[in-house]
Amino acid sequence: MKHLNKLFVALVMLAGFSSQAQDNNNPWAISFGANAVDTRVSAASSLEDQFSQFFNAKDNWNVLPSASFVNVSKYVGNNFSFGVTGSVNRLTRYVLPRVEEDPYTVVNPGDENYYAIDGVINYSLMNLIKSKRIDPSIHIGGGYTWIGDELKAGTLNGGLGLTYWFTEMVGLSWRSTYKQSFEDIREDMPSHMQHFAGLTFKFGGKDTDGDGIYDKDDACPEVAGLKQFNGCPDTDADGITDASDSCPDVAGPAEFNGCPDTDGDGIADKDDACPDVAGLKSLGGCPDKDGDGITDKSDKCPDVKGPKENGGCPWPDRDGDKVLDKDDKCPDEAGTVSNNGCPEVTEEAIKKLNDYAKTILFDTNKDTFKQQTYPVLLAISAILKEYPSSKFSIEGHTDSDGSNEFNLRLSDSRAIAVKKYLVEQGIDEFRLSAMGYGESKPIDTNKTKAGKANNRRVEVKLVK
Template sequence: MKHLNKLFALLMLLGLSSQAQDSNNKWAIGFGANAVDGGRVSAADKFENQFSQFFDAKKYWNILPSVSYLNVSRYVGNNFTFGVTGSVNKISRFVPERVPFQDYVVVNPGDLNYYAVDGTVKYSFQSLIKSKVIDPSAHVGGGYTWLGDDAKGGTVNGGLGLTLWLTEQIGLSWTSSYKYSFDSREDATAVPTHMQHFLGLTFKFGAKDTDKDGIYDKDDACPEVPGLKAFNGCPDTDGDGIEDSKDACPNEAGSVEMNGCPDTDGDGIADKDDACPEVAGLKSLNGCPDADGDGIADKDDKCPTVKGPKENGGCPWPDRDGDSVLDKDDKCPDVKGTVANQGCPEVSDEAIKRLNDYAKTILFDTNKDTFKQQSYAVLQSIAAILKEYPYSKFSIEGHTDSDGGDDFNQRLSDARANAVKKYLEEQGIDQFRLSALGYGETKPIDTNKTKAGKANNRRVEVKLVK
């Protein structure tokens, strides 16, 4: 019996480290005390007499004061369990053959040794009553029993049981079996029909829980990582109620609306996507504010309180000369001009008149495109006027009198116009501001019949190109 007590202590430890759930913990071990009903062993042949005085344990039951049975069972599915039970007892209360119309007489048959091995198929009603504590059952099976030195035989068994699960690991079990023998009760070598009762502890085990999170691998969606029952065994590292696999920020507590990410400034943009996570801002600016509403985030705006274009860093474009043409578009940003002339001053009629007054006095060598010496001062005066209007364009036109052939006059007027253009470019006038064209004798301004008229027709004109 000492060995049985040691086994009991070991199984207690195993039970405390296991978990009870038949579909996972398919194996169970039960042990405890059993009672053989001495009154039933020798009861009358009538079935109803087999249950008379059933609860009179003090008078009829045979019990050993130690662990006297061991049961090993395995869950096979659909609430069915198959198990084998081995039990020992000592029969010291025995009722011989009953005399009709007399009470049972209890005698000591000589402390007969009782040994039994029984196999059972048990059906649990626990899932039907939907209780986590109360587990009623019914069983059928058969076994073989040895009684004393000579009596032995097989039985067909059936009965009821009840297990109260004290924890998920440990259950307190009661089972009563009616063990029917086909042998005659008068046969001294036969085991008569009798009752046997079992009371003990049951431990279930065998389920695998790799990550030790209390959820069996079979039901664990993340069997290798400790998790929560609410998420089928998957973790929620930041504890925000969103499992890591669905959490965009598994290491930072957040909200469902932000897919598990925090939103410190409450602007509806998760911190991980927010360029300004501590200041509420606009989604269009990645969570940054725009105080002046110019579409440029304050952190990138050189003038955060005044609207301005992005091209100028969020600041308004200046207009230094106050001509309503912004400096970026003003060809003359330091000289007041007009919008039509891109911020530069318009060429006045007076300036055009002065240009042409000078141009008329340009003298060329006869039939040549070279200047007479006194013309250089005039050309420099023309260049000075053009420099006052650096973004205005001008056309240099050459004209001749009617002397000479038409072709010659055309070539000569064109050459003289280009000579003026070339000289002005040498004085710093941009070549793209000037064009040159000769008209020959086609546009006279005076008669070609007089010397004075011909002198007037031989001329250079400067015109504003608009």
């Protein structure tokens, strides 16, 4: 008996280190306590008599004043558990069969030792009644019983039980079992009732992260979490588990996968290039006050629209001619759109050009200039520079002296000579063209000296 008590103490200590859980989490259970053996059930002559003094412990029950049974069981699923019970007792009360109407006689059979080992299949009704503490049950099983040195027999067992769970791990249990002896003669082994009362401890569950949720039900068994998230953590307490939270360390709404939107512009801070000021999604969350498609922080003129090429500022038009300076060939002088911002060439300017051109003098039958011609060419160059976007044609003409072929070549080379000199003075060569017409376009008669002098000429024309 002393060794059995030590075993009970060890089992209590083992159960004390277990965590709370349901049976499918903590599949193992140990029960221990006292048991009582009642032989009246087989001595009674009727069913009524069998149960009329069912709880008459004082007269009929055999109880040891110490721990006298231990049960080890394992939950196998669907409210079923299987266990083995070992019990000891001493029979000092043995109910004799009733003789006619006489009262039942209880005798001491000689302080006979009682030993039993039984297999138990238990079915819990706790889930059926939807209780969290009261756990009624039914059980069946079989075992083997020894009384004294001579009586021994197998038994078929069945009965009812009730456990009250103080916690999910610790409960106070009661079990009453009817043991039907396989012996035909009662004196060889009486059928009897055995009652068990004691404490039950569940254990065996594993909770690696210590969050109160067992590993088999824990979606995150290696890290402590919350029950409502199946054991997974929510560090920022925003209702989104860390595994699904794009910003697990700072709270944010579900629409942004747990990330905040500080400026309330509908763009999560992690994706917002300007998280502290509301902006546009198309610009990465940054504002654009002037609506020119350039964010304010990159816009040199954030309050007025302008192209990206000019840093968000409008292009200037210094001369106010509606041709932007970047496109204006004459940015400091008002002109027209059709003439690239430069003034249109006036008829007066064309007349002046041709008045000067008529005074261009060449050496006889050559394309070289007489000395007095250079100031005239410089004056023409100055006028052309006033109209930098206008194009002009230089035309050479001769009188009728000489052959047509010679006169055509001479007029062409003289026109080219004028163009070349003007280019040397800074006129863009692409603005000038040169062509000779020989004697084909006279403006006067070739029969007089004066007429021939008029026909030998250079003309400057505006190309439109």
